[in-house]
Amino acid sequence: MALGLPEAITTLADTRSPRRRAAAKRLRALADPAAGPALLDALRREIRDPRTWETQYQMIMALATCGHQPALPLLRELALKPLDATMIYVAIGDGIVRLGRDHPNDPAPLDWCLSTGNDMLADGALRAVAMLRLTLDEPAIDRILNFVEKRTPYGGLRFWPAAAAAGWNGSRVKAFLTSCASSPREDVADAAKASLEGRYKTYRPL
Numbered sequence: 001m002a003l004g005l006p007e008a009i010t011t012l013a014d015t016r017s018p019r020r021r022a023a024a025k026r027l028r029a030l031a032d033p034a035a036g037p038a039l040l041d042a043l044r045r046e047i048r049d050p051r052t053w054e055t056q057y058q059m060i061m062a063l064a065t066c067g068h069q070p071a072l073p074l075l076r077e078l079a080l081k082p083l084d085a086t087m088i089y090v091a092i093g094d095g096i097v098r099l100g101r102d103h104p105n106d107p108a109p110l111d112w113c114l115s116t117g118n119d120m121l122a123d124g125a126l127r128a129v130a131m132l133r134l135t136l137d138e139p140a141i142d143r144i145l146n147f148v149e150k151r152t153p154y155g156g157l158r159f160w161p162a163a164a165a166a167g168w169n170g171s172r173v174k175a176f177l178t179s180c181a182s183s184p185r186e187d188v189a190d191a192a193k194a195s196l197e198g199r200y201k202t203y204r205p206l
Contacts (some may be wrong), residue, residue: 005032012042012059017052024058028065036068039198042070053085057206060088064095072099079113079121086120093124098132107140114147122147123157130164133200141168145176153179159188163203166195190192 003011003026012024020042027035043059046052063071073096079092093113100109113125128142129136136144144161151157163179165173180192194201 001167002026005030005035005106009035009038012038015160017055020046020052021058024055025060027059028062028113031067033066033068036063036066036070039063039066040071042067043074050084053083053088054192057086057088057091059135060091060095064091064098068097069099071144072096075099076112079116089118089120090124090127092120092126093126094131095124097128104132105134105136107134107136107143111143112141114143114165115198118156119157121158126157126164127205131203131205133167134164137169138170141173143163143180145172147205149176153183153188154185155192156185156188158183159191160189160193162191163201164174165192166198166200168195 003023005027008023008026008030011019012027014020014023024042027039039059039062043056045065046059060075063075067137075092075095079089079096083089096113097109100106100112102108110125113121116122126148138173148157148161158180162177165177174196177192177196180188181196183189183192188200191201
């Protein structure tokens with residue numbers, strides 16, 4: 001039986017990391033703003049132990065889906081720290097975009113993530129752009145494409161822009177998607193082909 005909101009919040013303080021992680025995943029699914037303060041307190045405790053990076057990842061994602069904007073300063077701080085488990089940067093980038101926008105299609109949080117030069121952080125930020133189906137303006141799109149086109153096509157950094165571009169316009173977008181449609185990576189090619197048809201696909205990331 002799935003945990004309810006009060007039980008999941010209480011379980012964030014469990015002595016076992018798998019239980020705390022399960023609670024965070026449940027709160028991520030519930031996306032209830034009421035869980036935000038408890039999640040932020042739990043994350044502050046959790047980040048002291050680098051071994052529990054999977055739990056930290058889920059707590060960050062839960063904070064993002066709960067819309068808890070007071071978590072933003074901590075996420076920005078963590079984004080600039082060296083982390084052994086680099087997968088956490090993906091959650092941080094995702095969270096910064098979800099929590100840091102002043103309006104729905106605000107590119108500023110994404111630009112901040114790109115400016116760090118951290119590809120994992122950028123990947124998470126771009127994932128949020130795709131999952132939220134943001135319709136960015138042409139200058140913001142150009143900044144994204146400038147960033148990812150400098151990376152190897154054999155890497156995965158083009159996947160989320162290719163997925164997000166279903167709602168974007170312009171000749172450069174079409175050229176990017178056409179190029180991605182023949183990518184050596186099947187996931188990138190499939191996302192690009194859907195976007196060329198103006199069709200968003202459904203994704204369920206970790």
